[in-house]
Amino acid sequence: MQKAHNQKQHYQKLKPENPWILGLAVVGLIGGGLLIASLFINNGSSQLFCGGGGAWGGTPFDGNATTTTLQLEAIVHYATSRVVPQQSIGEITVSYNVLRSLGPSNFLVFGLGHDSLMWAAINPGGRTLFLEEDPKWVQTVLKDAPALRVDTVRYRTQLSQADELLKHYRTEPDCSAKNSFLRGNHKCRLALDMLSDEVYDTEWDMIMVDAPRGYFAEAPGRMAAIYSAAVMARNRKKSGVTHVFLHDVDRRVEKKYAEAFLCRKHLVKAVGRLWHFEIPPAANVSGDFC
Numbered sequence: 001m002q003k004a005h006n007q008k009q010h011y012q013k014l015k016p017e018n019p020w021i022l023g024l025a026v027v028g029l030i031g032g033g034l035l036i037a038s039l040f041i042n043n044g045s046s047q048l049f050c051g052g053g054g055a056w057g058g059t060p061f062d063g064n065a066t067t068t069t070l071q072l073e074a075i076v077h078y079a080t081s082r083v084v085p086q087q088s089i090g091e092i093t094v095s096y097n098v099l100r101s102l103g104p105s106n107f108l109v110f111g112l113g114h115d116s117l118m119w120a121a122i123n124p125g126g127r128t129l130f131l132e133e134d135p136k137w138v139q140t141v142l143k144d145a146p147a148l149r150v151d152t153v154r155y156r157t158q159l160s161q162a163d164e165l166l167k168h169y170r171t172e173p174d175c176s177a178k179n180s181f182l183r184g185n186h187k188c189r190l191a192l193d194m195l196s197d198e199v200y201d202t203e204w205d206m207i208m209v210d211a212p213r214g215y216f217a218e219a220p221g222r223m224a225a226i227y228s229a230a231v232m233a234r235n236r237k238k239s240g241v242t243h244v245f246l247h248d249v250d251r252r253v254e255k256k257y258a259e260a261f262l263c264r265k266h267l268v269k270a271v272g273r274l275w276h277f278e279i280p281p282a283a284n285v286s287g288d289f290c
């Protein structure tokens with residue numbers, strides 16, 4: 001009953017009838033939308049909107065839309081929408097700068113949300129794939145952005161199990177760094193064992209972990225996403241590092257799992273609630289994760 005009462009009070013504070021909250025939200029949302037648009041307009045616009053040739057211009061995003069079309073849709077969407085991405089402009093800029101330095105990339109994003117059109121649009125000519133837990137939410141987002149590529153993921157963890165799963169990792173041989181794999185790894189409960197072949201067969205240059213939900217006990221939590229991102233990065237065969245971005249590091253579980261699997265020694269940048277890791281292939285590091 002106390003929990004329900006607290007939730008009711010929380011929602012009352014967010015109701016539009018509260019003019020101070022509504023006014024602040026409107027200012028923030030409009031300003032945020034324009035700032036997102038400025039990423040496309042002011043930073044390398046000659047590359048982003050060049051329609052003919054070049055690694056960044058005019059390459060089909062899928063069978064129906066060119067990257068230029070997708071970028072224009074993103075600008076209109078974020079400049080006119082009252083809903084802005086979950087990350088701050090400073091946090092977004094970290095990933096954006098890496099994308100610009102790499103060129104067209106294989107970009108895997110855990111989570112589908114108000115920022116998804118932006119992530120796809122700032123990777124023109126590359127492959128951007130989203131992993132989302134909620135099939136209904138997938139359909140909602142795709143109604144407004146049908147060009148996005150999304151896989152639905154079923155997680156087998158709960159946030160309340162976070163500490164127990166760390167103990168499981170230390171005792172289960174199929175979880176160990178020396179024997180880390182994902183496809184068909186049913187014994188390691190942290191391994192995402194039922195993803196699509198595309199996820200397993202692609203070497204991802206960038207991985208963004210901003211999902212699944214991790215703010216109540218029954219939520220899947222991001223334990224498996226963080227572990228699996230580390231495994232993908234360590235199993236990289238191409239040269240260079242894998243860039244892994246983890247959001248909401250102010251939360252205990254995200255921070256604890258980042259330090260266990262992504263490693264402080266690989267942390268290269270921290271902005272707001274976002275950490276950026278550069279993880280080398282396992283062949284170039286020790287046998288342990290960290």
